[in-house]
Amino acid sequence: EVQLVESGGGLVQPGGSLRLSCAASEFIFSTFWMSWVRQAPGKGLEWVANINHDGGESYYVESVKGRFTISRDNTMNSLYLQLSNLRAEDTAVYYCARISSDYSSIPGLNYYNYYGMDVWGQGTTVTVSS
Amino acid sequence: DIQMTQSPSSLSASVGDRVTITCRASQRISTYLNWYQHKPGKAPKLLIFDASTLQGGVSSRFSGSGSGTDFTLTISNLHPEDCATYYCQQSYSILFTFGPGTKVNIK
Numbered sequence: 001e002v003q004l005v006e007s008g009g010g011l012v013q014p015g016g017s018l019r020l021s022c023a024a025s026e027f028i029f030s031t032f033w034m035s036w037v038r039q040a041p042g043k044g045l046e047w048v049a050n051i052n053h054d055g056g057e058s059y060y061v062e063s064v065k066g067r068f069t070i071s072r073d074n075t076m077n078s079l080y081l082q083l084s085n086l087r088a089e090d091t092a093v094y095y096c097a098r099i100s101s102d103y104s105s106i107p108g109l110n111y112y113n114y115y116g117m118d119v120w121g122q123g124t125t126v127t128v129s130s
Numbered sequence: 131d132i133q134m135t136q137s138p139s140s141l142s143a144s145v146g147d148r149v150t151i152t153c154r155a156s157q158r159i160s161t162y163l164n165w166y167q168h169k170p171g172k173a174p175k176l177l178i179f180d181a182s183t184l185q186g187g188v189s190s191r192f193s194g195s196g197s198g199t200d201f202t203l204t205i206s207n208l209h210p211e212d213c214a215t216y217y218c219q220q221s222y223s224i225l226f227t228f229g230p231g232t233k234v235n236i237k
Contacts, residue, residue: 045174047225115162
């Protein structure tokens with residue numbers, strides 16, 4: 001069964017750090033873009049970060065730029081999110097998700113089409129509090 | 131960044147009803163629009179991608195339409211298990227954004 005399993009959440013003080021992991025199984029991890037999405041208590045879903053298939057490109061929501069780092073290890077079929085300088089507003093359930101995409105090429109232009117996040121983990125909870 | 135809005139923020143409908151949720155993008159996004167169902171304590175579930183393509187295994191009671199800036203999700207013949215929050219999400223930009231969600235309650 002295609003699966004994503006997150007781990008690494010916990011209670012951390014403001015200003016602290018945490019590393020989230022996401023273990024992928026039963027699909028060719030190295031061929032997919034991946035994403036982290038979070039949901040703060042009582043709030044909606046918020047996209048956090050994306051990473052391309054080989055880790056060479058990464059993108060972040062403005063509120064976490066410079067504090068969070070998305071990375072991956074394709075030899076370990078694992079995705080990571082390093083959280084630093086944490087704030088109370090980072091308290092949330094963090095989900096990893098697989099991005100469905102395809103690659104298009106027309107003369108002079110190569111680009112990806114992104115079709116949504118089709119596989120999700122169950123989430124790991126991060127609580128930032130003193 | 132592309133902003134997404136949804137309406138209504140919540141609705142209450144009866145079993146068997148037809149429900150429509152709208153989503154609007156702050157700029158044209160072609161059909162790069164996806165819909166998710168999210169129940170408390172569960173992982174979000176992709177229902178529709180590319181504005182109108184049903185994800186495999188999803189009930190045909192769910193349908194999507196639209197292009198450009200305006201999109202709709204329709205649930206026909208509402209079932210009790212459809213009680214959830216529904217989110218639209220744009221994937222036109224690699225800086226993904228979600229709508230604020232629409233909570234669907236069963237009367």
